Amino acid sequence: MRIEPIRAAGGRSAHIRHDDDLISAKGVSVVMARQLVLSNIDLAIPKGSFVSLIGPSGCGKSTLLKVLAGLVEPTSGSVSIAGLSPVEAARKRMIGLVFQDANLLPWKNAVDNASMLLGIADRSLSRAQLKARGQEMLDLVGLGDSAHKRPHELSGGMRQRVAIARALALDPAVLLMDEPFGALDAITRDSMGQSLLEIWQRTGKTIVLVTHSIDEAIHLSRHVHVLGIKPGRITESLDIGLPYPRDLSVTEDPEFVRLVVQLRTMLRASHQPGGAS
Ligand SMILES: Nc1ncnc2c1ncn2[C@@H]1O[C@H](COP(=O)(O)OP(=O)(O)OP(=O)(O)O)[C@@H](O)[C@H]1O
Numbered sequence: 001m002r003i004e005p006i007r008a009a010g011g012r013s014a015h016i017r018h019d020d021d022l023i024s025a026k027g028v029s030v031v032m033a034r035q036l037v038l039s040n041i042d043l044a045i046p047k048g049s050f051v052s053l054i055g056p057s058g059c060g061k062s063t064l065l066k067v068l069a070g071l072v073e074p075t076s077g078s079v080s081i082a083g084l085s086p087v088e089a090a091r092k093r094m095i096g097l098v099f100q101d102a103n104l105l106p107w108k109n110a111v112d113n114a115s116m117l118l119g120i121a122d123r124s125l126s127r128a129q130l131k132a133r134g135q136e137m138l139d140l141v142g143l144g145d146s147a148h149k150r151p152h153e154l155s156g157g158m159r160q161r162v163a164i165a166r167a168l169a170l171d172p173a174v175l176l177m178d179e180p181f182g183a184l185d186a187i188t189r190d191s192m193g194q195s196l197l198e199i200w201q202r203t204g205k206t207i208v209l210v211t212h213s214i215d216e217a218i219h220l221s222r223h224v225h226v227l228g229i230k231p232g233r234i235t236e237s238l239d240i241g242l243p244y245p246r247d248l249s250v251t252e253d254p255e256f257v258r259l260v261v262q263l264r265t266m267l268r269a270s271h272q273p274g275g276a277s
């Protein structure tokens with residue numbers, strides 16, 4: 001088995017076994033408030049992949065993301081991120097999180113918000129180094145010329161870009177995103193998805209995206225996992241064979257349209273409690 005260091009920010013290194021997946025969940029179940037929220041989840045996500053989770057409201061998508069981030073402990077089963085527990089991986093800054101709400105600090109400008117988590121994680125960095133890193137990440141998300149603006153001067157889409165920049169500033173191997181574009185209008189959402197795709201292609205991150213949008217899941221992902229309800233579980237998985245690089249014209253491809261119909265059918269079945277599995 002070949003083992004070699006993978007890139008991690010600030011000279012940190014983690015090791016990944018080449019025949020393993022970067023993210024692996026085996027038999028993960030979560031019980032909260034005496035409710036079986038997640039049941040027997042198996043996931044195998046290769047390094048550099050783009051995976052979406054889709055399913056009815058309340059089926060446990062956010063909980064699963066929190067399990068992967070080390071924020072919720074599984075009641076049974078195990079999760080590994082590059083061979084580490086999620087808590088260890090998070091400690092090594094291998095996990096970046098983006099939520100539906102950008103949660104920026106209102107009194108800080110975009111560049112300071114973008115570098116904020118990095119500043120907390122690495123106290124040795126000077127103010128100038130943090131600014132430079134923040135600016136680099138804002139450039140990456142297409143907000144380079146808005147560095148001086150504070151959150152109230154930015155649109156919702158721009159604030160989400162800052163939140164993505166803030167997560168990327170840590171140079172995490174894994175980006176976990178929970179409905180990051182859920183509050184945006186359809187057209188802004190399309191262009192944010194396309195930007196995310198380009199960032200993914202440039203950075204090689206492994207991305208797990210929770211979304212309610214069938215089109216978004218197919219436009220962006222290599223694999224889509226459908227979660228069902230009561231209990232939350234993976235009911236079906238769909239490979240998206242559309243070639244990369246993809247742009248928004250992919251939505252007019254007959255294969256895209258076929259996948260939309262297929263995923264919609266899967267999603268409908270996932271709304272049945274204890275249904276298709
Ligand atoms: N801290 C908690 N304590 C008790 N129950 C919880 C907790 N967090 C989530 N749950 C329950 O777990 C289930 C799944 O919640 P979760 O937020 O993961 O769903 P979701 O798929 O992300 O839904 P949505 O699409 O609406 O965001 C729900 O029934 C919710 O009430």
Ligand SMILES: [Mg+2]
Binds near residue numbers: 061062063178
């Ligand atoms: Mg959720």
